[in-house]
Amino acid sequence: GENVEQHPSTLSVQEGDSAVIKCTYSDSASNYFPWYKQELGKGPQLIIDIRSNVGEKKDQRIAVTLNKTAKHFSLHITETQPEDSAVYFCAADAGGTSYGKLTFGQGTILTVHP
Amino acid sequence: GAVVSQHPSRVICKSGTSVKIECRSLDFQATTMFWYRQFPKKSLMLMATSNEGSKATYEQGVEKDKFLINHASLTLSTLTVTSAHPEDSSFYICSASVGANVLTFGAGSRLTVL
Numbered sequence: 001g002e003n004v005e006q007h008p009s010t011l012s013v014q015e016g017d018s019a020v021i022k023c024t025y026s027d028s029a030s031n032y033f034p035w036y037k038q039e040l041g042k043g044p045q046l047i048i049d050i051r052s053n054v055g056e057k058k059d060q061r062i063a064v065t066l067n068k069t070a071k072h073f074s075l076h077i078t079e080t081q082p083e084d085s086a087v088y089f090c091a092a093d094a095g096g097t098s099y100g101k102l103t104f105g106q107g108t109i110l111t112v113h114p
Numbered sequence: 115g116a117v118v119s120q121h122p123s124r125v126i127c128k129s130g131t132s133v134k135i136e137c138r139s140l141d142f143q144a145t146t147m148f149w150y151r152q153f154p155k156k157s158l159m160l161m162a163t164s165n166e167g168s169k170a171t172y173e174q175g176v177e178k179d180k181f182l183i184n185h186a187s188l189t190l191s192t193l194t195v196t197s198a199h200p201e202d203s204s205f206y207i208c209s210a211s212v213g214a215n216v217l218t219f220g221a222g223s224r225l226t227v228l
Contacts, residue, residue: 032215043120043207043219044158089157093215100146100211104157 002027004092006105014113019080021088021108024072029095033066033073034102036089044089048075080112116142116212120220127198128228135193135223137208143188144210148217149181152205164191198227 003026036044091102150158170183182194209217
């Protein structure tokens, strides 16, 4: 089955700096790679996603890049703000007709210091 | 946008009792829902895939008799933790597919078994 590795496990930055979180996956059939933000005691919220036919996608301060050959994808947050502090999870689908079955990375605790 | 409502948000029960958690899609129909379990500071672990009108598909190692899943309508899936014990204490989260592998998550249910 799919295996998703996420690094780093913790990331501490100063407000205004950029943050980068990286993930690798094992199943070459995976086509969908979402990123979720989870605040304490809440469910994950989708912040950005990318599909295998695209190499990069950007939404304001957030961007995701995908390298299908190397099987890795990354989340980039620019101009970080204290409210960006949360746990971030990457995920990859099971490919084919998996209908939303995702495998999650281990999570990254992002702390943005004012 | 698509909203998934999960209830209750917190529940405390005595050892040996059963607890039911509901997951509702509020403004869309969800033929497929997913149930996850999350331990503190850990990632989401998929427990089972819930399919409307048919039996749930459980992940390896998940006891189907312990975690009963029912998906009787296109807007409601329920997870019943039967004969709960302290080791069942956890954060349970559901999600629903809104199409093309995109998932919307509920806010989660914190179960504490005394």
